[in-house]
Amino acid sequence: MDLSDAKDLSQALSALMRDAHLALEEDRKTPELVARVTGHLSCDLKHVVSVTETFATWEHANLQRGTDAYLARHSPEAEWFGIAGQGREHDDYVNILAVAARGYEQYEIGAVDYATASIGPDATMEVISLGLVLTRSPGGSPVVIGLRGPQEHGMPQSQITVLAAERRDAVATRDEAGRLMREHDVYRGQVLSFMWSEHRGNDLVTFLPRPEMAADQVVLPAGVLDTVERHVVGIGELAVRLREHGQHLKRGLLLHGAPGTGKTHTVRYLMGRMTGSTVIVMTGSAIRFVSEAAGLARRLQPAVVVLEDVDLVAMDRSFTPEGNPLLFALLDAMDGVGADSDVTFVLTTNRAGVLERALADRPGRVDLAVEIPKPDTAGRAALLRLYARDLRLAADLDPIVAATEGATASFFKELLRRAVLAALREDGAGNRAGGEGGARTGDRDGQGGGDGDGAGEAPAGAGLVLTDAHLETALEEMLSQREALTRALLGSGEHDPDEDPPLTVSGDVHPGDYGDGTSVGFVSYGP
Known part of the structure; x- marks a missing residue:
């Protein structure tokens, strides 16, 4: 074969390979994930416009609510679909589609990823952590909405992405979803607090x-x-x-x-x-x-x-x-x-x-x-009655009020708690004594002792009465030398100059103030 024949053969083989490649390309089916998006948008993947807005992690429920309201208005029958494939949490939606379009089979249609978000003190809702939905822009053009929540090993944020053939349609969709997000804000009218989370240090x-x-x-x-x-x-x-x-x-x-x-x-x-x-x-x-x-x-x-x-x-x-x-x-x-x-x-x-x-x-x-001053005489008496609540007070409050000048509301709350403890201990001791006596009497009468319960025992917590003795016992405990730290924390009265330097409260910390009303303080020693 001369050089001319070899050249012709080479050109023929090249043309054959090119035609075969083109035939294979035409015959190869577009991946379902890509076909679903581009078919809805009626444009090639290379012409798809992506508009994304990012929100704080704690806005995830609001983002879901806004998107749900948008879909209810523009495509109530629309259904979400997810993406399967390793690494999807690291790629944005356009890159995921591009990888799928190249035929690497790394990504395909899968189940929607869900998470749970709080929408109240004791209420939650399911939110989409990764998913897409086919819908329409406010003007009626086809668009695709994608939601993302915080991803493992990813950025602590929430996102909405809108895919469209025209940028104006993507922007209009994003903007209306944002307006609906604020209209359906889960935080409106609630009591909220910021806190630190161990999960990636999120706020x-x-x-x-x-x-x-x-x-x-x-x-x-x-x-x-x-x-x-x-x-x-x-x-x-x-x-x-x-x-x-x-x-x-x-x-x-x-x-x-x-x-x-x-x-x-x-x-x-x-x-x-x-x-x-x-x-x-x-x-x-x-x-x-x-x-x-x-x-x-x-x-x-x-x-x-x-x-x-x-x-x-x-x-x-x-x-x-x-x-x-x-x-x-x-x-x-x-x-x-x-x-x-x-x-x-x-x-x-x-x-x-x-x-x-x-x-x-x-x-x-x-x-x-x-x-907010320390309570005066009338205030101290009122606090005693307030913290006694439904208990029966069979006591003269005047001596307690007189002995607690300079005490704070927290002091009286603890005083009543200790008085109740004293009453409960007394009540329990009386019941035990009554039970033992009943058992002995039963033995003497030849009737057995039953389970040893006292005949006069009342149901737990029923009819508890606070007497002078209970209040005085509690007050003596709180005013004793052993209770110097408690007095400083809860704000009781005077300090003996012959004692050690007083405790000075330098600031309140209230871990339970918005739940059970308890409070503690930072304390430092000093003149």
């Missing part, structure tokens, strides 16, 4: 139960609670008329006083009183999320942002020459909420004297400061 929003408390359960000097309510609740009730007259609605309230006097108790009453408002509680390290909290409050107004022990972050700059980033974040957050927003900032502190003066510089930061 999460937690639902808290709204307290139920009557005004007569708040023991304060005459007029104090009325003043607080006028500033927090009253302004909100006149919101529309105040706006009409060009007046600002944003306001700030500072509750200050010794630990245990009832600052948090008063806040809990306000939370229960304002049933139509969203409440965001910031305590401890969660105050670092104050910017996010302010943004939520602005979005969900009417709203209240509670900052417990604000002196921990809002100490005057003269105490921290190197600067305090959290202080500036707090001031920026308070200023960032518009003056016409129906948002109240409620701050509590044990140490009003160390607070940053700039908190009062502008309207809407702190407009009203109210001291």
